Amino acid sequence: MASLPIEANPDAITDVELAPVTNTCKQDDPFLVTFAEPFDPDNPKDWRTGRKWAVTDVLSATGFNRIMVSTIMAPALSTIAKEFDMNSAESAMALSIYLLATAFGPLVIGPLSEVYGRKPILHASNVWFLIWNIACGFANSKATLIASRFFAGFGASAIYALAYGVLGDVWRPEQRGRSLGIYLLIPLLGAAVGPIIGGFMADRTTWRWMFWSTSIFQAVMILVSFLSFWETHEPSILRKRAEKIRKETGDSRYYTADERINANKSAARILGRALIRPVRLLAFHPIIQIASLISAFYYGILYIVLSTFSDLWVQQYNQSIEISGLHYIAIALGEIAGSQICAKMMDSLYHRLKARANGEHSPELRTPSIFPGALIGPLGLFLYGWAAAYRWHWIIVDIGVFIALLGMQMTGMPLQAYVMEAYPEHTSSASGASQFLRSLTAFLFPLFAPRMYQALGYGFGNTTIGLIxxxxxxxxxxxxxxxGAKLRAKASSSY
Structure with a gap:
């Protein structure tokens, strides 16, 4: 019988002999096409480490740009509002509509990647985002700008669904902390770097260059992704493998587990079932509801900080817009430090708890890693709030923000790892469901933040959200x- 070609990765590992067809099928069903055990060069989890990091880094750099665009125009809002005769609500909408779009995009994009594969959806979303981000730079009315921001956000939101799906595809649970830590290293800079770059651009050139410059970067990333990103979705890879076997052997009995599940179903029914999966997960799965609630609250706080931090320095400390943007470095450093500390802590705790569980893997082993961050984050908010209220030295405020963001990041990473491992076959749909609530809080929380600080001040305002x-x-x-285990067992199938 002929050897299997690496259909999903034509340029993949060439120095490894491919397993014969009989070795890639389960022994009790010779026609079921699976990955060979214990090693298969086509299996993303068996790829060489360099290839795994290549696809991870592509998503990381792409995520940086898409997240940076969400905040880069903040320092120029007053300029844009004056040019387009926008009131305060309209100018706020021009900024936050992008985040609203990221609530709905993953609900569609995540399931599509589980039907058609990660690679085509990534490329399509990259091009979609580029088109509408360029349109923002050429907008000649407030309606065009707001609409273009929404569509750009929809395309940008693909990263929230695709990234965690791809990380789940290529990295094993023992590597979860490190892979998440390295992936997040660059995107975490995006939200904080955006206002810094935007502040300097607002003073030195036209606001339109905020969109043109990020579009140039996006065009480069599209080229890189076409050259460096390989399909990681296991069912899609196996389907291509099965198609190749059927063609080479002339035997139509070869099939994959995914094809068996979807046998006798029309393409429309398969797609429709996939598209409503994130909504079903969010509506009927307590695991998703609990994890989403926690992460959404902290994500909303992040955007409260991002949206009000510049005003604090300009109004309370009488600093310039350019200098106020530099304080966002404390936010970026807090998130980066949190991700790297949490990455090591997650993997260390996981190995210890797994050993105590006689080597058995369970998603619940991720939950102890949540507690340190859940305690540290509010403490940082308290320090930030009262230091700002009494106008203490700026370094104390920045230290408070650093601690708050460090804690919030240490809370978010284990929660994301838990969702990934609780829904390994539908990680993108589960991540899309979780992202829905996160994006809604990121959109809504900044709307009431100015009134909250006006009524309570920074001290009592931050104390309130810290206690919550x-x-x-x-x-x-x-x-x-x-x-968690009982809730997962009782939950209906994610299919």
């Missing part, structure tokens, strides 16, 4: 730890 964080962030992981 403690009330949510500490008990919820306990629910997952003690009842």
């Amino acid at each position: 964080g403690l009330a949510i962030g500490l008990p919820a992981p306990l629910v997952i730890w003690y009842y």
